[in-house]
Amino acid sequence: MIIQAQGLRKTFTTRSRKGTQTVEAVRGVDLEVAQGEIFGVLGPNGAGKTTTIRMLSTLIAPDAGRATIAGHDLLKEPxxxxxxxxxxxxxxxxxxxxxxxxxxxxxxxIHSVADPKQATAEVLERFDLTEMADRPGRTLSGGQKRRVAIAIGLVHNPPLLFLDEPTTGLDPQNRANLWDRIRQLREAGTSVLLSTHYLDEADALCDRLMIVDHGEVVAEGTPGELKREVSGDVITLRVDDPERAADTLKPYARETRVDEDLLRVYVDDGEHTLPALLRVLEEQGLGLSSIALDRSTLDDVFLAKTGRSLRDTGAAS
Structure with a gap:
């Protein structure tokens, strides 16, 4: 493992006119990242993702816990x-x-690279930046700036790269381009620890991931494992009296969850279960205004683990 961490904790204390406030940003996080994999930390804004990465990258010291990074002790060998x-x-x-x-x-x-000029030329070519290499930063697009930032982080050829919300603010084309760059890093053997609040990004890029909320790990595994753990399919219903509908449909489901005015019904085989659900709702006089059948998503995992949707935090897409 290129990262092994146990029990990482960090508390911040802020002072204002209203008094002193203590915030537990990270509450005992454990994680392991294998050599050559993309490991994601998924969660809403304020979940503790950035604080976790800043601790592991030696930018701030943990209040408790320990970690080994690329064979070196985080606290003793920063x-x-x-x-x-x-x-x-x-x-x-x-x-x-x-x-x-x-x-x-x-x-x-700064990293004492033997031939800085050659290393710079190589990383510029690697990220298709040679033509714009001598332009000032203010003239670069958002996607170009992100590639320059990653090139800065990789010029000394480290085995591990931390990316904190790397695609925030990028348009879809630049996001897709950067995803390809990140995959290329993995193919070249670089391990990547990636924090994100984008569901599609975590699903598309990560070999494994952990979902964090309020500074704690609520789920961990491959995207496929996590989604299978929730259920094979999810049927989302907008129905009269969702609480009564949930009770009525429980015999047909692995799990039911009411999310405001929506009812989510988790089943093994949605295509064959759906007709029976519709028949029961009609028999019970429960009006139905909309219905959707989907495979489980990472948002369903978050909902199952925390009781609320990641999308409802305003952080996911």
């Missing part, structure tokens, strides 16, 4: 840990007034 990783924050860290080439070369020198 300098050695930093040499083994690249880090790209949510903001990206690309300066507006300096060229991409100059910024990447500066990172190479």
């Amino acid at each position: 300098a050695a840990v930093r040499r083994k990783l690249g880090y790209v924050s949510q903001a990206g860290g690309v300066e507006d007034t300096t060229s991409a080439r100059a910024q990447i070369m500066m990172a190479a020198k």
